[in-house]
Amino acid sequence: MESIKEEAIHQTALKLAEEIKNLSIYKSFYNDVQKLVASPNVKKEDFKQTLQQAMKEKGLDTKLRNTVFHWVRTQSKQNKLDPLTSLSKASAQWEKRIHKSLNSMCSDLETSLAKLRPQSEQDDLSEKWHELSTYNLDLTKYRPVYAPKDFLEVLLTLSGYVPFTREDEPKWEFAHLPLQVKTLDQLRNVYVEWSNGEALLGVNAYMPSTVPGFSTLEAERISLGERVAVLGYAPVIQEYLKKGSPQCLRARLWMQVLGSEIKSQQTSYFNQLKKSVLEVDLMIDKLIFKDVQLTASNDDQYFVFEDLLYQVMLCFSRDCEIMQHLKGSIGNPLNVTIKGKQTSAESVTVFPPSGIIPFHGFTMYATPFCYLYDDPVQLYYTFRAFYIRYWHRLHYISTHPQGIVSLCLLYERLLEANEPLLWIHFRNININPVRVVFKWLMRAFSGHLPPDQLLLLWDAILGYDCLEILPLLALAILSFRKENIFQVNTLQNVDAILADLSTISVIPLLQLALMKP
Amino acid sequence: MNHEAKKIANTMYGRVNAPTVERCRVNFCTDLEKSVLMSNFERRGWNQVGPDEEWNFYWASTQTCRNLFSVESGYRMNDNQMINHFPNHYELSRKDLLVKNIKRYRKELEREGNPLAEKTEVILHGGQVVTRYAHLDFIPVTFVLPADYNMFVEEYRKSPQSTWIMKPCGKSQGTGIFLINKLSKLKKWSREAKTPFHPQLSKESYVISRYIDNPLLIGGKKFDLRLYVLVTSFRPLKAYLFQLGFCRFCTVKYDTSMTELDNMYVHLTNVSVQKHGGDYNSIHGGKMTVQNLRLYLEGTRGRAVTEKLFAAMQWLIVHSLKAVSSVMANDRHCFECYGYDIIIDNQLKPWLVEVNASPSLTSTTVNDRILKYKLIDNILSVVLPSDGVPDVRWNKLPTADALGNFDLLIDEELLEKDEATNNPGRSNKNKTR
Ligand SMILES: Nc1ncnc2c1ncn2[C@@H]1O[C@H](COP(=O)(O)OP(=O)(O)O)[C@@H](O)[C@H]1O
Ligand SMILES: [Mg+2]
Numbered sequence: 001m002e003s004i005k006e007e008a009i010h011q012t013a014l015k016l017a018e019e020i021k022n023l024s025i026y027k028s029f030y031n032d033v034q035k036l037v038a039s040p041n042v043k044k045e046d047f048k049q050t051l052q053q054a055m056k057e058k059g060l061d062t063k064l065r066n067t068v069f070h071w072v073r074t075q076s077k078q079n080k081l082d083p084l085t086s087l088s089k090a091s092a093q094w095e096k097r098i099h100k101s102l103n104s105m106c107s108d109l110e111t112s113l114a115k116l117r118p119q120s121e122q123d124d125l126s127e128k129w130h131e132l133s134t135y136n137l138d139l140t141k142y143r144p145v146y147a148p149k150d151f152l153e154v155l156l157t158l159s160g161y162v163p164f165t166r167e168d169e170p171k172w173e174f175a176h177l178p179l180q181v182k183t184l185d186q187l188r189n190v191y192v193e194w195s196n197g198e199a200l201l202g203v204n205a206y207m208p209s210t211v212p213g214f215s216t217l218e219a220e221r222i223s224l225g226e227r228v229a230v231l232g233y234a235p236v237i238q239e240y241l242k243k244g245s246p247q248c249l250r251a252r253l254w255m256q257v258l259g260s261e262i263k264s265q266q267t268s269y270f271n272q273l274k275k276s277v278l279e280v281d282l283m284i285d286k287l288i289f290k291d292v293q294l295t296a297s298n299d300d301q302y303f304v305f306e307d308l309l310y311q312v313m314l315c316f317s318r319d320c321e322i323m324q325h326l327k328g329s330i331g332n333p334l335n336v337t338i339k340g341k342q343t344s345a346e347s348v349t350v351f352p353p354s355g356i357i358p359f360h361g362f363t364m365y366a367t368p369f370c371y372l373y374d375d376p377v378q379l380y381y382t383f384r385a386f387y388i389r390y391w392h393r394l395h396y397i398s399t400h401p402q403g404i405v406s407l408c409l410l411y412e413r414l415l416e417a418n419e420p421l422l423w424i425h426f427r428n429i430n431i432n433p434v435r436v437v438f439k440w441l442m443r444a445f446s447g448h449l450p451p452d453q454l455l456l457l458w459d460a461i462l463g464y465d466c467l468e469i470l471p472l473l474a475l476a477i478l479s480f481r482k483e484n485i486f487q488v489n490t491l492q493n494v495d496a497i498l499a500d501l502s503t504i505s506v507i508p509l510l511q512l513a514l515m516k517p
Numbered sequence: 518m519n520h521e522a523k524k525i526a527n528t529m530y531g532r533v534n535a536p537t538v539e540r541c542r543v544n545f546c547t548d549l550e551k552s553v554l555m556s557n558f559e560r561r562g563w564n565q566v567g568p569d570e571e572w573n574f575y576w577a578s579t580q581t582c583r584n585l586f587s588v589e590s591g592y593r594m595n596d597n598q599m600i601n602h603f604p605n606h607y608e609l610s611r612k613d614l615l616v617k618n619i620k621r622y623r624k625e626l627e628r629e630g631n632p633l634a635e636k637t638e639v640i641l642h643g644g645q646v647v648t649r650y651a652h653l654d655f656i657p658v659t660f661v662l663p664a665d666y667n668m669f670v671e672e673y674r675k676s677p678q679s680t681w682i683m684k685p686c687g688k689s690q691g692t693g694i695f696l697i698n699k700l701s702k703l704k705k706w707s708r709e710a711k712t713p714f715h716p717q718l719s720k721e722s723y724v725i726s727r728y729i730d731n732p733l734l735i736g737g738k739k740f741d742l743r744l745y746v747l748v749t750s751f752r753p754l755k756a757y758l759f760q761l762g763f764c765r766f767c768t769v770k771y772d773t774s775m776t777e778l779d780n781m782y783v784h785l786t787n788v789s790v791q792k793h794g795g796d797y798n799s800i801h802g803g804k805m806t807v808q809n810l811r812l813y814l815e816g817t818r819g820r821a822v823t824e825k826l827f828a829a830m831q832w833l834i835v836h837s838l839k840a841v842s843s844v845m846a847n848d849r850h851c852f853e854c855y856g857y858d859i860i861i862d863n864q865l866k867p868w869l870v871e872v873n874a875s876p877s878l879t880s881t882t883v884n885d886r887i888l889k890y891k892l893i894d895n896i897l898s899v900v901l902p903s904d905g906v907p908d909v910r911w912n913k914l915p916t917a918d919a920l921g922n923f924d925l926l927i928d929e930e931l932l933e934k935d936e937a938t939n940n941p942g943r944s945n946k947n948k949t950r
Contacts, residue, residue, distance in 0.1 A: 131737060131770050133796075222820070247812055248820035300801035300884055301809060304736040304766060371809075372816045374735075452812050 016068065024265070025067060032060055059232070066234045070259045073465075074325075087158065087405070091397035094154050095331040098357055101145055102334075106283055109141055113351050116340035117281045126278055132289075132310035139293070142286045144360035148439045151359065151395060155405060156432070158397070174409035174434070179399055181410040184418055187468060188514055191460075193242050195514040201244030202456040202507030218246060225249040232256055242463035244456055244507065251372035251382075257462055258385035262378055270377045273315035276353070280338055284352045288313045288363075295363045301451055305370035312366055312380050316354055316387075323355035325388045330355050330396055356392070361439075364446035365391045368458065371451050386458075390467055394442050402467045407441055408434050411471035419479050422486075429489040436494050437474040444470060445501075453506045460510075469510065476513040477504060543906060546572040548581055551878040553889040557897060561905065573907045575600045579607075579874055586848070594850045599900065599907040602874060603751070603851045608841045610855070610874035612724045613661045613686040615837070622840035623653050641676055655833040656869050657727040661686070663707070669725055673700060680728040680778070685721050689873065691787035696728060696778050728784075729868055730773055733861040735813065740766040741786040741870060742807065742859040746834055746926070747896055749852045749913050751845040753929035756838055757899060758831065760922045761888050762807040768796035788881060802881040818865070826865045833859070833869050835927050849909040852900045854892070895921035 020026055033055070036042060041054040055061045106113055117125070128135045159176040188195040199207060205218040214220035221244070228240045229252050237257045245253050255261050277285070292309050296302040302309075316322070323333065333355040341347035366383045373379035393403045400406065415433055416423045426433040440448055444467075445457060460469050477498065478485065484497045543563045547554060554576055558565070566572050568581070577585070579602050585592050586604035594600070608614050626634035637651040660669040662683075673681070678698075683706070685693040697703050703725075732739045745759035765786045777783050782794045791803055814823040834857060856876025860868045878893075880886035898919045902911035914931070 246820070247815040248823075251816055298798065298800045300805060300882070303798065303801050303803075304738065304805055307736055371813050374817045451809060455812075 062232050069234045087399050090158055099334055112339045113283045113336045114338040115281050122278050131307050133306050139290045142290045147360040148442045152438045174412050179406055179409055191514050194511050197515055200507050222246045241459045244459050255382055260381040260385040267377050273318045276318045277314045282352055284317050291358055291363045295361055296367055302367045308376055311376045317352040320353040361443055364443045368451055368454050407471050411474050414475045422482050431491050440474055441470050448501050450502055457506050476509045543573045545574040547576040548578040553878050553893050557893045573597050596909050597907050599850050602853050604846045606874040608844050609872045611686055612871055616659045618840045659724050659726040662723045662725050680730055681725050682728045683723050683725050685723055690789035691785045729860050729862055731863045733863050734771050737770045738767050739771040740764040744857040746855045751842040751847045754842050755928045756926040757923035758926045763804045764810050766803040768794045822865050830867045854896055895923050
């Protein structure tokens, strides 16, 4: 028995050692280790012991552990093919529609999806790179390819793809989908610290600390957080984030837990992305400009960061690493020829290189990071890591338990089980309850909650490494405002009741929902 | 008397009882029919009257207030009357007087040998070493023109590369302001101002201040803060800071190059200036909340420096008020809400730019309206006793609930009491001596 286990561990270790060689950090890591071996700290006689010790002292040990942690995380969650073929069919059709709409927008506007930028335009763009809000573009004819409500319409037809719909139930329920989601009790077991009523940041920072030596909970969390940050070990930081991070440590902790720290390699890659924005004019650039204008530029929380966001979102579209990371979960992007390019091999590009076509409000996935990073490169990598981990699941159709379909279903089930009167009310007034919360879910509440509240919510996403908190918050807000909802009977009026979330205290509301009655 | 009997008595002696009912009702008068004011008065069920009728609460212009208090008017307020300005608010709100008072205050402390007036050497941008107050250096070096012209020239020569800002003492909203980086430009201006073609200019005095050329930028843009400070008494000093201030951003990137020296969209943060720019956005109006500024600074710069900045702003406000407390006519009927203009430099040091006695109550955006409505609501609940009827005899100690979004900045009366209870021995000793 023991030996079988040892054998298994040995095999995994071998596989790991092979895999690490393929990772981007391998070369610099190997160099660092070689340097260490040559140093007097490592002795030939006691090689293993002294090398391990030296690696610990140099922080290479933590680096290696974090690398393994991130690698394991991507392995376990990689779902090769969606098990529900009917959903893959729906997803493929939706993708086709998007591509068609892109192409027809192009022919209507008499432009092409990709073309070389003339030198004069390159110079202009390059000169204004740091204040792209002054870059003159006529965007009046450009429209977002799709908005959350279009995507919702598609999701609501999903049950049509599933053979076993029952006749006596309304068609719009996600309940028809043969997917497993958690109950509130199961969620309580996931968010166990919250349901046990442990002290969380975001409830009352001045709450007295239970740890001797600290006057307030906030002081205690800051002190612990500083120690955790110095340790730099990703799983420990993840654990720490469950109870919320103080704003002053958040930028660093998020970077550490996601492995999105910046080294010269990252900076030069970012510059390369910038270069490809300057060189090739993708039609999507206009959509990005339009989206930043429609969202951040008009928002009193984010307008000051407008110029930072243009840079980040444009570079994002050129980043083919994103597509590599998300292979299998984001469909098959278009291939287009770049007009004006000479050599045939280089003149074909994936459109866009990231594989991601933004929808109306896409920029909101990045805006909250402006409160953490003022350097575009740092902002970029943490935003990108978040996107690769979580956000793409919110706008692609899949059966993944963290995907938008499962989250909608979870919301529906939670509402039906825990707010039955509200559920019946929605039935009676013939409003699909997911309609009133869908944009929250799809944007992970960004642009809806004030940034301080949003950042606390996203701490919890990282801490528990899952998105189920989103439908749970949607439920909690609805039940908080249910008396008002009972008074009205049109979609418009329900929307009006839910429009302003500026007074919502996210953490107390969620903890209340999770604590046992 | 039981309920039924009371009712009968009321109807029977209705006219006799009427005055008591009347007394609870507040009659207000206002020079300014702004909706954030009117909706607050209405919500409280107050009754509007004209300035010549019997008012309890007057939201007046500074001019009206000065007239009421002037000897000629002969008006005497009774105990149930309150007004929203101190008669000589200009000691704080006129640009030249503010500077004068602060200079005097520092001198006085220095003469007393007060450690607050400690001095220290600072290195300027250009590398020169100058002596400045260590704790009270919160206004940019300023002179009044034409009176202090020679002193200005002396200071100018110390760092001839620096830029100066000229502001007419009696104007507001950015009018008449311009930047100067050469003495010749100032000379030219003064020659022109003296010509008979500009008689209105020659009478006017100006302040000239060191231009803060290293402002903290966010998104590459300059901004200043508008903070609201409520004073209910100057002696003892009682002041409150409203938590919901905001930052006012320029619409174009900050640029210190010569060519942009005359571009006021780069240098002046007044909404009244920025509104005319092509890039003005009427949805957010270029305004970001102070809470979000704090979130941003804590997130990107860390906690210690952010806390230090906010503490320094409170310090600056308290000492600017102390600087005028001895010269203010501390009338019991008065309270005043000041709009503080503060610029933060890129070392996260706050600088007091000016104090407005009538901060704008115009709402430029939806959020602005919500904020200003709350401001007025909270002012009313702090200045009025708990029954909501103006009464100058009340102790001016609002409950925590009544403060709303105001934080106590300083209450010298409370401080004195605290000291007395904390050091009973000392005060006893003093007595026995
Ligand atoms: N010393 C200074 N350094 C930098 N900017 C200044 C300075 N003084 C004023 N400003 C800018 O000019 C604006 C207007 O000046 P202020 O003194 O408030 O006059 P006003 O009464 O016209 O509003 C300020 O809001 C600020 O943006
Ligand atoms: Mg001003």
